[in-house]
Amino acid sequence: MELLNRIGENAKAASRTLAGLSGAVRDRGLEMLAQGLLDACEDILAANAQDLEAGRQNGLRDAMLDRLRLTRERIEGMASGIREIIALPDPIGRTLSGTTAPNGLKIRKVTVPLGVIAIIYEARPNVTSDAAALCLKSGNAVVLRGGKEAIRSNRAIAECMRRSLRSAGIDENCIQLIEDTSRETAEGLMKLNDYIDVLIPRGGAGLIRNVVMNSTVPVIQTGAGNCHIYVDRTADVDMAAEIIFNAKTSRPSVCNACESLLIHRDIAREVLPVIKARLDEKQVEIRGDDVVCEILQDTVPASEEDWGTEYLDYIISVKTVGSVEEAIAHINRYSTHHSECIVTQDYRAAQQFQDEVDSAAVYVNASTRFTDGGMFGFGAEIGISTQKLHARGPLGLPELTTFKYLIDGNGQVR
């Protein structure tokens, strides 16, 4: 596709110049990005109003419209998000290790940008500035392909950012938006191996699955979170209820929210009513197995499909198990390998759960909601990786880099 090849070439060329810029110059560019967003606030809001109007006419749901909506406060939030990124340490040019070989060769392993990062995302226009800023900080050119619902907002934000780059003397092609939001451009991007070094999908399970199944460019899979909490036989009941309440209801639409509960049968009768009382405060629907349905009246019976479902809503599946081993086996089978928690006072069970659960973050006695770049001390994140290659868990700036080996010699041959 002509358009994509041109964008790819521009991005590759821009990434070469970007790799040569010092951290100070990249930070100056970021400051101009932040200031530029504030200066262009009215234009961006006007474009966003058009997107919202079109969205309403096309019957978008309220939750979708809310994700799409920008306000002055949200734009200020985008700008201050960029300033927080400026404050983070430069991930580029760090010597990770180094050695002098017996023959005198000096070998250093030094961090460098990945090159060109493509992001495919849906209707959140703030991703446009968040992703661009993280990529600029880490010395990567970015190609953005947002959803059609947000195209006017994204165009306004991207134009504003490219203007800021020009003012900062940085190649504006470090940030490119694909304005054609047809399926063809997304699919073309997934095959653009000559120009794109890594592709990161941000959005729902359908988008991510589509990218994983169709991309020939290396992918970092993010975001799907069928997170479990297992309440062990020895759990502190009040702690369990508090953690479950927090993990399920503090923000049900995010990927680190709890979707499924496992309860040891020995304490099911004691703990389920306490948990239900807490969840009732937010009208959470419980879908349970036979034992749960028997203990809690009016519970919806869970189907096989429920165990694998990420509701992103005020719904939770609940299953009883006979042992920590059964809990671990269930989680390893149905989880998306994001975040899981055991609530227990048993040392051996805690160790076994952390050893054997195959997920990015494995908690003892704490809410799964902590799986987050900010909470882990990374300062910013571009998503949560649920794959094992390259990056697992919150994707911070270091995960947007690669490295090369620099070898200095004086004529060594082998």
Place this chain on the structure above:
Amino acid sequence: MELLNRIGENAKAASRTLAGLSGAVRDRGLEMLAQGLLDACEDILAANAQDLEAGRQNGLRDAMLDRLRLTRERIEGMASGIREIIALPDPIGRTLSGTTAPNGLKIRKVTVPLGVIAIIYEARPNVTSDAAALCLKSGNAVVLRGGKEAIRSNRAIAECMRRSLRSAGIDENCIQLIEDTSRETAEGLMKLNDYIDVLIPRGGAGLIRNVVMNSTVPVIQTGAGNCHIYVDRTADVDMAAEIIFNAKTSRPSVCNACESLLIHRDIAREVLPVIKARLDEKQVEIRGDDVVCEILQDTVPASEEDWGTEYLDYIISVKTVGSVEEAIAHINRYSTHHSECIVTQDYRAAQQFQDEVDSAAVYVNASTRFTDGGMFGFGAEIGISTQKLHARGPLGLPELTTFKYLIDGNGQVR
């Protein structure tokens, strides 16, 4: 495909038990693998003789037959290769970093096995034991899919290794060989996302391209090496000739051999005859641009295709350039991003070359042949990664691991 799903399920189950074994148990398994190969030497040689006979009947070239051939010495080499792997530090269970968050959460980042690694390779039966041993050491189950030419040898080696695992009390499905060498099994393996965590192709450019273009499982791309040496205006001529002679002729069939030469025009007349005299010792064919053809009589003119060709033979392409910038641009365009070298006495040129060349290993004044796990001090390698995600350059044991975050709390909620 029924067969692949069964192999995948077995591998996943085996990987769960393997992840729970201590380093000492894995090392004991490796020792039994090594001893088992020596004990089964006659059987393996007999199977290999059948492969060789079939290969001859099918008209395999001598180079191919040589790769296929096992001898007592080569099997002893495979066994001692496994013993070298035993001596390496355990890559599993290392705490990479850790912190206590302000709310008291203790967060640790700890290395764990990737899970199930699939290797698709060609006609080298030693890969069967090398790859299996590296995977066992790093706690990964392995699914091996070798070429049809080596199937009898591979089967004998795999059976022997599985017997050794059983004797060591380790699930034999930690090592599985796909005995059906049809194209369908290779293609099915590339789509086995439910069971395979990472797929590593080992072989020629065609195999690797096929895997990259068709795999939905995450891939680590290895092996293609169109490596360049650039002789700068200030180069020490004798050093340049020595490095080029070594990088081209010490082992032309490997991926870190030099395939293309760039010479600064200012010294072309001085340096080319010296280089040619050295390369003539091994009858290396030179394919040159116009300037080279004018300076060196009887040089074959290079075509556009030559600049992108990995010969793996006694052939080298030679081009003259006007500056270090032109050399860097040519390399970034035609290279496979494996290993490149500048020969220079100019400090600024050396720095610029290392900064701007986008390859896994960038040398000043040393042979590209050093890009190798052993030479870099990793002790063993499963290939050289030419991609930027997860691993770049020699793939040692640490590159066969991922990590998880283990978080310990006492009731923290967000």
